[in-house]
Amino acid sequence: MKLITRDTDYAVRALCFISGSKKNRVSVGELVGVLKIPRPFLRKILQILNKKKLLKSYKGQGGGFALVKSHDKILLTDLMKIFQGPLKLNECVFKKQVCPNIKTCKLKKKIDKIEKYVISELKGITLAHLL
Amino acid sequence: MKLITRDTDYAVRALCFISGSKKNRVSVGELVGVLKIPRPFLRKILQILNKKKLLKSYKGQGGGFALVKSHDKILLTDLMKIFQGPLKLNECVFKKQVCPNIKTCKLKKKIDKIEKYVISELKGITLAHLL
DNA sequence: GTCAATGATACTAAATTTATATCATTTGTC
DNA sequence: GACAAATGATATAAATTTAGTATCATTGAC
Numbered sequence: 001m002k003l004i005t006r007d008t009d010y011a012v013r014a015l016c017f018i019s020g021s022k023k024n025r026v027s028v029g030e031l032v033g034v035l036k037i038p039r040p041f042l043r044k045i046l047q048i049l050n051k052k053k054l055l056k057s058y059k060g061q062g063g064g065f066a067l068v069k070s071h072d073k074i075l076l077t078d079l080m081k082i083f084q085g086p087l088k089l090n091e092c093v094f095k096k097q098v099c100p101n102i103k104t105c106k107l108k109k110k111i112d113k114i115e116k117y118v119i120s121e122l123k124g125i126t127l128a129h130l131l
Numbered sequence: 132m133k134l135i136t137r138d139t140d141y142a143v144r145a146l147c148f149i150s151g152s153k154k155n156r157v158s159v160g161e162l163v164g165v166l167k168i169p170r171p172f173l174r175k176i177l178q179i180l181n182k183k184k185l186l187k188s189y190k191g192q193g194g195g196f197a198l199v200k201s202h203d204k205i206l207l208t209d210l211m212k213i214f215q216g217p218l219k220l221n222e223c224v225f226k227k228q229v230c231p232n233i234k235t236c237k238l239k240k241k242i243d244k245i246e247k248y249v250i251s252e253l254k255g256i257t258l259a260h261l262l
Numbered sequence: 263g264t265c266a267a268t269g270a271t272a273c274t275a276a277a278t279t280t281a282t283a284t285c286a287t288t289t290g291t292c
Numbered sequence: 293g294a295c296a297a298a299t300g301a302t303a304t305a306a307a308t309t310t311a312g313t314a315t316c317a318t319t320g321a322c
Contacts, residue, residue: 001134001136001215001216001218001219002219003132003242005132005278005279005280006279006280006281007279007280027297027298027299028298028299029297029298038280038281038282039282040281040282040283041280041281041282043299043300044281044282046299047299047300047301050299050300051300057298057299057300058288058289058298058299059287059288059289059297059298059299059300060287060288060289060290060296060297060298060299061288061289061290061291061296061297061298062289062290062291062297062298063288063289063290063297063298063299064298064299065299084132085132087132088132088133110252110255110256110260111134113252114248114249114252114253117245117248117249117252118245118248118249121241121244121245121248122245124241125241129241136309136310136311137310137311138310138311158266158267158268159267159268160266160267169311169312169313170313171312171313171314172311172312172313174268174269175312175313177268178268178269178270181268181269182269188267188268188269189267189268189319189320190266190267190268190269190318190319190320191265191266191267191268191318191319191320191321192264192265192266192267192319192320192321192322193266193267193320193321193322194266194267194268194319194320194321195267195268196268
């Protein structure tokens with residue numbers, strides 16, 4: 001029932017740290033040292049963030065990762081989408097056949113309303129809110 | 132990322148059907164026939180609902196399950212709590228050590244706000260909204 | 263007493279989340 | 293150019309949660 005999974009969490013932490021760092025490149029080794037995130041897992045996450053253009057990576061000695069845009073432009077929902085798929089509180093539970101008696105399910109509308117609220121609120125949240 | 136898991140779903144369907152039934156007792160066999168839920172799984176769910184006093188069970192020939200309270204008194208959140216644990220959108224992600232630099236995490240307040248809204252909205256939802 | 267129902271409980275399977283491991287590629291330094 | 297330090301790509305494994313199964317015991321109407 002967690003809305004936010006661990007990889008999203010780790011991504012947030014890593015991006016925050018990189019954003020706060022004075023260097024313009026931060027290596028995995030540095031991040032692991034500070035954030036205590038399992039190294040291979042963090043590597044995977046950073047590679048994904050690189051592919052998704054939230055980070056730019058630099059290979060070779062002295063390499064590492066740098067932010068592409070400033071932290072107040074990085075939306076929490078972007079991270080959630082990347083690691084957890086599209087934000088949907090309700091999936092198929094309240095579709096057609098909920099109660100076989102019923103054609104239109106009023107509950108769905110209620111859930112949809114809540115979902116919209118959550119999404120709109122989350123959309124307003126950037127990493128800047130952490131700093 | 133589903134807010135509602137399958138057992139909650141099944142519970143909703145079963146309770147709805149029982150509520151709509153003219154009989155005052157509905158057996159698992161009947162429910163399985165109509166709702167197409169795997170029998171042993173449904174049995175488990177109904178047993179839980181019985182223990183949690185949302186259903187009353189009757190053993191023996193002609194036995195089955197009956198509602199304890201009317202459908203407009205059964206809250207969706209009750210079912211979610213029973214099958215999915217306490218409703219918390221955010222768990223430990225945005226606690227203390229999010230960004231090691233930071234003491235108080237503003238994001239937590241935002242998430243809390245959303246969570247409260249969701250809970251309050253869900254609290255208003257009963258099975259009656261399905262009928 | 264029999265049979266049709268639920269109670270209790272232990273087990274299995276599938277899916278998702280959370281990692282781990284390894285080899286390839288790039289690049290700065292000597 | 294060799295080497296070392298970094299990331300890229302990718303396959304696999306472990307842990308957890310969700311979903312489902314199976315079985316024997318108990319109850320109660322007939």
